[in-house]
Amino acid sequence: MRLFSGQRAWVLQRVTALILIAGLIWGSALLLFSGPISYAQWKSFFAGGHGATLALLCFAATCLHGWIGVRDVILDYVPQRIPRLALLSLIAVLLLASTIRLGLVIAAQVSR
């Protein structure tokens, strides 16, 4: 995918937004109406195939959505080439590292 293309980014931004709308409404309804949850429930959610997949899917959608959004913001407000590249790289590393970390955390739960 071209890093700075317009239309693909526009579509991806909206597709990931729809995934996140569904995920956020579902997740917060679950937390609001289930009352206080126990450690066992919390753990089994992320250890189960469905919970683990949903968590990873929503996080991946968040990272893609956030990358496109922050890229637009940086391109708008940071015109100088070097600060721009530095900021974009910083955000990319932050998102990639967070995704890898989440993958490891969830993998440790599922394999147990």
Place this chain on the structure above:
Amino acid sequence: MRPPVASRPRFLNLFRISYPIGAIASIAHRISGLLLLVSLPALVNGLDYSLQSESNFLTLRTWLASPWATTILAFAAWGLVHHLSAGMRHLLMDAGIGTALLQARRSARAVILLGLLAAVAILLKGLL
């Protein structure tokens, strides 16, 4: 690239530019998005911590009820609800719904109010 037109208008005194309600909803959409983005590593960190042991889980839960955490959660709730509702407003506008000026102004006001209400709700729940 074409050279920029020398006589293009420039007016960059941010304190004298007037911000209509839609502009405020829009800049807050960006600010809340940035806020949510930079909180992602902490979120993953917290999840990792909470899953490691039951005592960690309970420590985190106790901490989440503290005044400091409540303040952070109030910002997070504002960011999440504002970003979510402003985004849904954009998606509806992409579909051609609510694009007339009056409706757009009303929905911008509603989006700003929803975000603030979410923050106040968290503050009231946590501090009372």
